[in-house]
Amino acid sequence: MGLELIQIIEEGQEQARAIDQLLRKASFRTNVACDGPTGIQDIRRLKPALVMLDLLPPGMSGKEICARLRTDPQTKSMGIIVMSAMTSEDHRVAALEAGADDVIAKPYAGRELVARVKAVLRRIAAAAPMGDEGMADDLVLEETQYVVSFRGLRAILSTAEWMILTRLARAAGKVVPREELRAALWGEDGLSHDRALDQAIMSLNGKLAGDMNGRHPIAGIPGSGYRLMRQAPSLRLSA
Template identity: 50%
Template sequence: MMVQGSACMGLEIIEIVEDDQGQAKLLDQILRQASFRTNVAFDGPSAMQDVWRIKPSLIMADDNLPGLSGREICKRLRQDPSTKYIPIILMSGYSSEERRVEALDGGADDFIVKPYAASELVARVRALLRRSQQGQGQEEELGEDLALTESLYVAVYRGQKLTLSVHEWKSLRRLTSTVGSVVPREELSTLLWGDDALMHDGEIDRCMEQLNKKLAGESPAAGHIKMVPGGFRLIIPPSEKPDIVQAQ
């Protein structure tokens, strides 16, 4: 079942996916009071239809939904070129590190634990929207064979286009700013999670592991991230200058 939220002055449409109607109503009110337009779905399949129909600016989905889980929604949307760059926030009443890591690795851009403070929730929504709207088509060449496209969270390595999560993109950009040098673990964690860095300490290792796999591809020698005492170091072997991906 799907209901249309009220239109507000803001241009951004937030898709709310929440099977608890009380929670859905509360979230809808919070976002509309912050001048967002909203669209509400109460199950995963309805949400997927909404997303393909209206192409929302951002999606907020409960992780445990009937018909299709929040993580499965992430997976399917990331596989579709027309929806793969829509920011997604997953919400859950479970605060375990494992649950957060699985959500972020599965394609979510952020993870919010219930109950949440309305002011923090709105701030996170606005931050994600800023990141998705800024730097359209901006490209940055970093080293001889690595380039990043900010608005799409894409890296081009040795001619191969790599689709990255927001956290992977930020980490790679920082690591490439001082190739071969150690980037402190604490610095990377703060870059990704700000004041909540301590809560996400274990997730930085998983993020580096996933990024390492994407850089290596089928060739372990293609480039990799080394974990060293106190932090991480990016090693990029010399190669030809890559083709640069244009924003789409």
């Protein structure tokens, strides 16, 4: 956790700046919109992991934004946290019924806000399907600890290494395009991350190679992407 993009929709510039700084300090990437329609456009363009949403932004209510996100197949699983100064039970229930994952009362404590963001992201990750079709019997990932057991080796991975390896493992034996791996780690932010991706792959290969006589378990395919090499008979992933 910490590579995710958070979309903030908040009318008050000081409030938006404060939330932005809190989340960036916690190693999240952020994007800010000051009204509902702009926020919806940003969400469709950037596909954030989670939306921090004021209950009454200009142009579109928070409940309407929640409803739109939950009925769109592209955003229905996206995390949503509503921030509201109206803290009555009716308002909280209305926000949750509209599709919010959590409701934070204003004013809020910075540590609590970040903790709630992380909690919602953990729930989303835990609920995500982890299909094992095509996985290898010699690979076991311990998702809660970012620990991998691979062909007799056990290694602790960074967040980026973990995300790369889970993508490659789900397509074991097949090439995963560089663009897909970059998007999984950094989103569509328009920046070049090729060197960082190559360094992460190099680090992963160093941790997973073990006694493979210099052969790397992750192979680079020039002009295309990377592939986790299969080992007979097949591959299985469990968390």
